Amino acid sequence: MPDFWIIGPIAWDLALYVDHLPASGHFVQAVESTERPGGTGANVATALSEAGARVHMVGYVGADAAGQRMTTALTAAGVNADHVQVLNGRTSSVVLLIEPNGERTIIGIHPDLLHDIAIPAAAVGPGDIVYFAAWRDVFTPAAQAMAAAGALVTSVPPGTVPTMRYLIGSRNDFTVIPKDTTAIVTEGAKGVTVHSADDAYHFPAISADVVDATGAGDAFAAGLLWAIGREQPLVEGVQLGLAWAAATVQVKSSVPIETPPWTSEQKPQA
Template identity: 80%
Template sequence: MPDFWIIGPIAWDLALYVDHLPGSGHFVQAGESAERPGGTGANVATALSRAGARVHMVGYVGSDAAGQRMTTTLTAAGVDVEHVQVLQGRTSSVVLLIEPDGERTIVGIHPDLLHDVTIPATAVAPGDIVYFAAWRDVFTPAAQAMAAAGALVTGVPPGTVPAMRYVIGSRNDFAVIPEGTVAIVTDGANGVTVHSEDGTHHFPALPTNAMDVTGAGDAFAAGLLWEIGREKSLVEGVQLGLAWAAATVQVKSSVPADIPSWASGHKPLA
């Protein structure tokens, strides 16, 4: 199993469970609230580490209590945080408004500083898997250097640089389907569509009772990457990703659910 390098946001989330989203100028009372770890990069890194992978997190936290909590949380999950930088200021934070069907609306609070993160492009080894959980154009040289070093580089749109083997994102993330790469498009309960040189193939989502869809896309990406790391087929990767996503939406959490059977390669126990 190769090492995984996850580059992306690390955040502290405030989840508010509401009956409905308020209209402009209206009030809504949260029935439940929770502060919890989150961030797309941290979510993917945690899921892979829990499955048994060696994971290196690349990102930043602020010089505040939330940053210390996130570093401690990642370390406890087995994630290497050597390349998590502490930047002066506040840790990234979002407010999640979660409706009864599990759908969520996200409001960012603090300015994003991910573009200031130094990516350790020379630290990767041939065969390592790199995943850009968020993309900034300043990452292009690092992505190209990692690919040149023999790493398999993947990421989210619009990171369609030639170095990327797979581009993974939601339907709303893709302005166009990029050519020359494998585009894996998620669409919530509608499932996943894969565009490649072999054509276009659709995979339905697994039926589930969604409580909170936060982190579902991250769980899908982690499952897909896990199977790629095990040298399984893309179809097997998509299928496991869908299973991990289905398990994740059944719990109230930003970080994907901790399910013991994840590493088995089969559908997790819900």
Template identity: 30%
Template sequence: MARVICAGHVNWDVTLSVDRLPVADGEATITGQTHACGGSACNVATGLTALGDEAAILGSVGDDEHGTRAVRNLESAGVDCDPLVVTDGETAVKYLVVDPDGEVAILGNDGGNEAFAADDLDEADIAAADHLHLTSQDPETAAALADRAHDHGLRVSFDPGRRIDARDFAAPLARADLVFVNEREAATAIEDHFGPADDLEKTVVLKHGSGGAEVLTPCGHYASHHGFSIEVVDTTGAGDAFAAGFLSTWLDGGAEPDFDRCLAVGNACGALAAAERGPHAPLSRDRVASLLDD
């Protein structure tokens, strides 16, 4: 069992199920509505605890009802919220609009989800951890956190998310030992930040959604997994669930992880997430094992 610090955005998510994603000057009917704590750091942390690992979260929420509910959600999932920063501002709220095919459009404000700094993480918290997982956040904060983690001998993973084209993540990408990207993000990251695919200096996990995922390592090792055939309900948080499953297995593998197993578990977690509404996948070791055995 590993202990992972997840750093990044903590939001309050309002998921609206609609009969269609509206076009400009169009209208859609809301068929369902749910509320939950969200944000990539939150989703990975709750995924890890559901799989039996320990997770602490570093992020920031406002001193408001949304922030209080977000913390309550995290604590009920077993996430250590001691590093979480509470600010005087508003908690970031995201509205996730999901169509019947599981496709998602997102509206939101940033609120106070980048009010935390690298030095908000206590030395004792870093010393007690086995790994640092960075998600989309202020690049300077991410880079400083990676440096502090490396000083304590921790490995660092980074999932830059959809903002990779809009923010300069060169520094945290350079410091990460393991990077998660999807196909669109890889088009920018592989050449711009990592160099040619056949000369990588870090391990890269390339996510293909329903098409599975693959791993490329600095030593030239390659692994792939085709994914699982499921009925997609909501893709929100599926990539984060994948990261939680991959990390849990990777950290359990020691110096020589079984990347085939990491991909299989990650894809199983992503599939379980995509088959349910909302950002929090109903993960468990038993559910993953059942899907792997099918």
């Protein structure tokens, strides 16, 4: 397996389970509340590490208690946190309003500082897999340098085409479907559509009892990247990603740290 470099948000989540979303000016009582690790970058890094991969997390935390908790959580999950930078400011934090059908509404709290991080492009070697779990235009030079060094570089939209081998994201993330790279478009309960230069292929979602949709897209990306790292066909990667996503939505979690939700059948052995 190659080394994985995950670049993206690290966040501390406050999850509120509610009977419904309140209308403007109205009140809603949370049925349940919990604080927990999150952030799209940390989610993907943790899932890959729990599966047995060597994972380097690149992102930032603030010099606060939430940052210490997130660094500890990543390290406990086996993620290399040497490139998690401590910036002046607050660790990213979000409020999740989770409805009975598992759908969640996300509210960010602190200003985003991801554009200020330093990306260790020189540390990435040939054959490594890089995933930008969030994209900022200032990342372009580093992405190009890592691709030129022989790494397989992937990203959420819009990424940098043609540097990116794959773009992975939800339908809402794509303003246009690019023609010069492979776009892997998640569509929630409808499944996933893979757009290549020649054709488009659709994969239905796996049926699941959804209790919390948080992290489903991140679990899908992790499963897909795991299969890519094992040099499996893209079709198998999409199917594995769908299985990991289906398992993830059945638990109340932003990211599986202590108990990965997928079964041994869904998680290939390293």
